[in-house]
């Protein structure tokens with residue numbers, strides 16, 4: 001089974017709060033972003049955001065430039081539905097991060113939680129390093 005099919009199946013068959021990595025709020029991630037980003041005007045990308053509520057919380061705290069990237073269309077749809085009218089304020093990217101081709105220095109802070117350990121192989125790591133260039137050197141908030 002390829003990676004995308006695997007994750008679509010996970011999100012199509014499990015409720016958001018029934019997965020092992022579920023937390024109602026990602027407090028540690030939020031604290032990391034607060035420490036790393038230069039304030040609510042910063043451009044934040046949550047890579048492999050899944051169905052987490054991090055984007056909701058960032059928005060509640062005034063962040064206005066939020067991108068959520070995930071390989072699963074299902075996960076992104078669940079988030080959009082949960083956020084209702086606020087969903088249009090987020091940039092949603094359904095993509096494989098290792099192939100996404102994010103613009104260089106497009107983001108001030110990169111967040112990922114429980115994503116990178118699913119990505120194996122040196123070729124994948126090289127591709128990810130290329131994607132990490134989407135973030136300015138000094139503001140990476142990687143959470144593994």
Ligand SMILES: C[S@@+](CC[C@H](N)C(=O)[O-])C[C@H]1O[C@@H](n2cnc3c(N)ncnc32)[C@H](O)[C@@H]1O
Nearest residue numbers: 007048049050052070071072096097113114115
């Ligand atoms: C364990 S979940 C963590 C979700 C979320 N970060 C959280 O903390 O609740 C891993 C997430 O990474 C996504 N993912 C896995 N491989 C990916 C890839 N190559 N590109 C983009 N997203 C990926 C999955 O769809 C899934 O949503």
